[in-house]
Amino acid sequence: MTSAYCHRTSCSLVKILCDCTAFLVWRVQDPKLLSWDTAITMEGIVTMYQDFMKKADPRIADYPLMQSPFLVMGILLGYVYFVLSLGPRLMANRKPLNLKKFMVLYNFFLVGLSLYIVYEFLMAGWLTGYTWRCDPVDFSQDPKALRMVSVAWLFVFSKFIELTDTVIFVLRKKNEQVTFLHLFHHSVLPWSWWWGAKFGPGGMGSFHAMINSMVHVVMYFYYGLSAAGPAFQKYLWWKKHITAIQLAQFVIVSVHISQYYFMPNCQYQFPIFIHLIWIYGTIFFILFSNFWYQSYTKGKRLPRVAQQAAQHNGSSIHENGTVTNGKVKAN
Template sequence: MSQTAVSIISKFYSFVELRTDERIKSYPLMQRPIGMNLILLTYVIFSKYIGPRLMANRKPFHLNTAMIVYNLSMVLLNAFIVYEFLMAGWATTYTWKCDLVDTSTTPQAYRMIRVCYMFYMSKYFELLDTVFFVLRKKQSQITFLHVFHHSFMPWTWWWGITLTPAGGMGCFHAMVNAVVHVIMYFYYLLSASGPRFQKYLWWKKYMTAIQLIQFVIVSAHISQYYFMEKCDYQIPMYIHLIWMYGTFFFLLFSNFWIQAYIKGKRLPSVEEMPKQNGSASKPIAVLANGKHMENGNGHHHTNGNFVMSKLVMGKVKEI
C-alpha cells in the first residue's frame, strides 16, 4: 500500500473519530468502523463461499425449532424497539415534522440513542436469516441482492448513529421498519410452526400491501422536508437518501403487486412445490425486508431482494 493511500486512510479515520458523537462512543462496535467492516466482510464470505463449501457434502439441517425460537425472538425484539422509539420521542416530544437530532444530554436524548443503537444491532441478528439458508442448503435463495441488503443496512446505519445517534426525523423509517418486522417475523413464526397453524395464514397476500404502505408512509413523512419553509436538520444528505430508498422500493414492490395479483402471474401450484419434511403446502408470496424465505414446511416467502433481482431484469419470473 502506497504512502499516499495510508495517508488518506489515516486522515479519514481521524475525521470519523472527530465527528463521532461522544454519547455513542462507549457502545460496542462504535469506536471505529473496523469491527463493523470485519463482521460484514466475514458474513459475505461465509454466505457465498465458506458456508456452501462446508455444507457441500453434508445433509441439510432441519432447524424448525431453532427457527421458531429465532422468529419469536425477533418479534419480541422489534416490538420492544417500536415501544422505545415511541417513548423516546415519537409519542412524546416529536412533532412528526421537522424533528432535529437531539444533541443534549437529557434522559430522553439518551433513550433515543439507546433505541437507535438497538435497531442497528438488530440488523446483525438478521444475518442469521442467511445462516439458516446456508445450513439448510438453500443456497439458491442467497442472491447477490439478498447479501447486499443484509450487509448494506448495518453498514449505512453505523454511519448514521455515529454522526446522528439521537435520531430526529431521520429515524422515523427505522420505527416503521420495526413495526413491519413485528408482523413479518410473526408470520414466519406461524408458518414455521407446522401444518396446524396454516389456517391462520390467510392474510399472506397482504404482506406485500403492508410493505407498500411502509414505503408510502416513510416517503410521505420525509418528503415534508422539501416543502417546509425552514428545517435545519443537521445532515440533509440522510433525508435525500431515505426519500430515494422509499420511492425506489415502492415502485419495485408496486410492480410486483401488479404482476402477481392484478395480471395474475401466480406462483407455482401445490403440485409444483418441492416437498420438505414429507409435506407440501400452498405457496405463499410475501415481500419483506430483502429476503426470499422458505420455511421447513414447504412454504415459499418471496421478499424484497429476490423480487428486486427479477424486476431489475424487467420482469417478475415465477419461482
C-alpha cells in the same frame, strides 16, 4: 503522444484524465518519490478519517460495534462471503439441517425485540415531543435524548441479528431464497444505519427505523407461525399481505422524509441522511414491487394454503414454485 492528444482535444475531462495519466507515469519513473508521495497520501487519508470521525456522537461511542466502521464492514463482508460461497460449499455434501425449533424461537424472539424497539422509539421522542415533521437530533444529556441513542443503537444491533435469516437459508439448503433483494436488504441496511446511529441517533431520520420495526413485528410473527409446523398452516393465508405492508412502509417513509424538501427552514443536522433515506425508499419500493409481481401476480411464491387448494383442484406445484397441469392465481 498522450500530451499531444490532450492539447488537441477540446474536452476538459479528457484533458484532466490525460494530465493525471502523465503525472502518474512521471511519478512511477522515480520509485523513491512515489513511495514518499504514497506515504504522505496515506497519512493524509488517515488524518482526514480521524477528523471526520471526531464529528460522531460521543454518547454512542462506547456501545458495542460502534467504535469503528471497519469491524462492521468485516462482519458484513464475512456474511456475504459465507452465504454466497463458503456456506453452500460446506453444505454441498451434507443433508439440510433441521432447524425448526430454533426457527420458532428465533422468529418470536425478533417479534418481541421489534415490539420493544418500536415502544422505545415512541417513548424516546415520537410520542413525547417530536412534531413528525422537522425534528432535529437532540445531542443533549436529557434522559429522552439518551433513550433515543440507546434505541438507535439497539435497532442497528438488531440488523446484525437478522443476518441469521440468511444463514438459516444456507444451512437448510434453501439457497434459492438468497435472492438479490434479500442480500441487498440485509447487507446495506446495517451498514447505512451504523453511520446514521454513529452521527445522528434520533430526529426525523429515525422515523424509518421505527416504521421498519413495526413491519418486522408482523413479518417475524408470520415466519414464527410458518416454522411452528403444519398445524399452523391454515393461519398463513395472509403471506402476500406482508409484502403489501412492506410496500406501504416505503411509501410512508418516503412521504415523511420528503417533507424536508418543502420546508422553508428545517434545522435537521444531516441532510445527507434525508437524501439516502429517500433514495433507499424508492429503490426498495421498486425491488419489492418486482418481488410482488414475480411472487403473486405470476404465482411463484404462493402461500402453502393456496398451494394445497391448487393441488386439490388437480394442479401440481413443485417445490421451486413452478406450476404444472394448470395455472394457479394468488389469493
